Amino acid sequence: MRVVVVGSGAAGLLTAFRAATRGHDVALVTKADLPESNTRYAQGGVAAVMAEGGPDGDTIDAHVADTLVAGAGLCDADAVRLLCAEGPERVRDLLALGLDLDRVAGPGSDLARGREAAHSAARVLHSHGDATGLSIEIALIDAVRTVPLEVHERTMLRDLVVEPAPCDAAAPHAGAGRRVVGVDVVHADGSSSILRADAVVLATGGAGQLFRHTTNPEVTTGDGVAAALRAGAAVADLEFYQFHPTALAVPGTPLISEAVRGEGAVLRDATGRRFMLDVHPDAELAPRDVVARGIAAAMAAQGGTPVLLDATALGGERLAQRFPGITATLQAHGFDWGTEPVPVTPAAHYWMGGIRTDLSGRTSLPGLFAVGEAACTGVHGANRLASNSLLEALVFGWRAAAAIEDEAWPTTAVGAHVLPTPGHTATVHPAARPAADPGRPGRIAHRVLPPHRGAPHAAAPAVLDRAGLQSLLWEHAGLVRGADGLRHAADVIDGAVRPPRADAFGALEDRNLFELGRALVTAALARTESRGGHARSDFPAPDDAQAASRAWRLPTAALVPATAPATGVLA
Incomplete structure (x- = not known):
């Protein structure tokens, strides 16, 4: 099978490596140089219970419990259990690939373990003190270089390529209607091309560049999430951003x-x-x-x-x-x-929301997978537990690589086309009572209501550049949000014109950031409570009636509810 992986952080590298070792024809696409990603800047570590019942009596159950508490009632319990149970084996896999983790007393001794916020025990593993992400990145790049795969550096995702899906009753997504069959990419020299694939894996990370203050590098512009949203994939929990x-x-x-x-x-x-x-x-x-x-x-x-x-x-x-x-x-x-x-x-650090997936990285669009921060697996809920992000990248990247075989469909029968870019997402009022979503226990979908009008603020400026968007979202959709500020942000984005940019990558990034910023504002307006990484000044308490994730999709120019399982195409 032909597999295209977009993104070269821990999730993308591991998925590409595992897919190649399983015999797939893999192309790895990355916007910058291969080592440049959020992973390389991760200082904290990897949380994993490598041996239960140690000196402090730590257990996988305790790791699960800590993750659920930090997630403030929105975690998918099955996903959390899987993360904590499979995590130690994925760490051992990295050790076998040459990862050098800190040890108590030198080579051969026990792994050194640290404690971080909201962990009940010392279970966080580090490499070279505060260079864990960089060490993982190096180990995985070295591994990728040992297997036959293509690497396309300085190549940016523009859009997903979608075509009608075959109606074979034996196919896992029969009758779904559409299927992702490749990626439309732009190269550093301004040229473009289409890379066709039986399966596309988005591992493009988060979107820290939405905000004026962020710990993320400049490449984190949410490219994969935005492309998936434009293609009609379900996204979830966009209101939950960790600072x-x-x-x-x-x-x-x-x-x-x-x-x-x-x-x-x-x-x-x-x-x-x-x-x-x-x-x-x-x-x-x-x-x-x-x-x-x-x-x-x-x-x-x-x-x-x-x-x-x-x-x-x-x-x-x-x-x-x-x-x-x-x-x-x-x-x-x-x-x-x-x-x-x-x-x-x-400072903005991590997006709990992203492309909605099942426990093997499958999205609502056949042929499309998502892993790492670009995905919303349910493990983080409303607030991520420290040092669970690298673990999630390893666990779900591994699982996605194993699940790709189920996506085998011919992709050359009909011509591919790139879906047109929609306009801004429509603003929606909170639903009186969200409807149950059968796709995952505890998940709910949101109905669409008329757009907001007449927010009590001055008219939006005619031109809004990236820096202006970042300041706008920092002020009105940052650590604490309120309805007036969110509506103001929506009005400004809706009424603004982005200035032209000469560089192709920058122009695409701006498009992605404006679309994602608008979607984040919509989701934040809809959640009329405070929970985890979403704090409303006008609704300062959690609301038990809203203690569930919300999935959305954007098939055209209006944000509409996701109402079908994550493994099917949403109507």
Whole structure:
């Protein structure tokens, strides 16, 4: 089978490697150079219970429980169980591929384990202190280079190629109507081409560039999610964005890993007070959404200035040994965190929402898979548990590669076409009572209602560039949202014109960001409660009646409800 994998982070690399080792003809497409992805910047680690009943009595059940608690009632329990149960074996696979994880006392000794926020035990594995993502990226790139596959660097996904599906009753998606048969891509020189495939796997990561402050690299523009949405695939949980509590408060907002607080660092306001003690019983080790909003409140109380991350009790020598990369970054910005607290602020970090999938990466469009941050598997719910993202990439990338065989359909019988790009998504009011979705337990779909009109704000500017969009979403769809601000953001996006860009990649990225920003606003307006990574100032409490995921699809220019199983095409 011909398989095209788009994205070269952990999820994409592992899926491509496994598909190639299973005998498939694989093409790996990546927008930048092969190593450039969110994965390489991941400092925290991989959460996995490598041996149950160790010194602290950790168990897979405990990992499951921690994940469910962090997810604030929206996790898919089956997906979480699978993640935690299969995760240790996927880590062993990486070790076999040459991944060098930190150990207690050198080579051959037990794996060193750290504790991070909302984990009940020390189960987070690291590599070279704070370079876990980079180490995984290197190990997987080395593995990819040992198998026969094509690599298309500096090649960007423009759209999915869709054609009518055959009506063979024996086919797994018989009668579904449409099927993804390839990708339409643009190359760095401006040329374009179509890569046909029996299966397409989107591993394009999140969309941190939606926001003015993000820990993500510039390549994270949601290309796969936007393309899937335009093609009519179901997406889910777009309102849930995780803001990492501790990014260094300098231009570029580089991440300071949660593991630093796991080692004992604390947060202080401008007066030196440990304000998180008054916010949550776990203080600095509360779930990320809680800590991020606690920091935001403390910043607001002191005029918007950053709070301080105080790691001085750990000492400079220990910090340099445990966190060499962070130490170097801080030194480059003039900070000696062994002797002084450093200023931090929340920043957009991870999208819990994405392309809706089943437990093997299948989407609602036959022939299309999604893995990693681009996918919404249900494991993260409303708020991701620290260090579960790399684990998800490994577990579900592995499973997707094994499931590709089920997608075997001829893709050369009829000519392919690229679906036209729709206009902006329509704004919708919250539904009075969402209808049950049989596709996954606990999932609900949202009905479409008339668009909003007349938000009480000034007219939108005629031109809105990417920086303007990022500021707009940071202010009105960031850590805390309200109906007026969200409607204002919707009105601005709907009334704005994007300025032209000379570079083809930048123009495509802008299209994706504007479409995804508008979809995020729509989903955030529809959820009239606060839960996990979605906080509404006008609905500050969770609502038990809304304790379920919401799936959406965009077959034309209006956001409409997803009402069929994730493995079928939505009507």
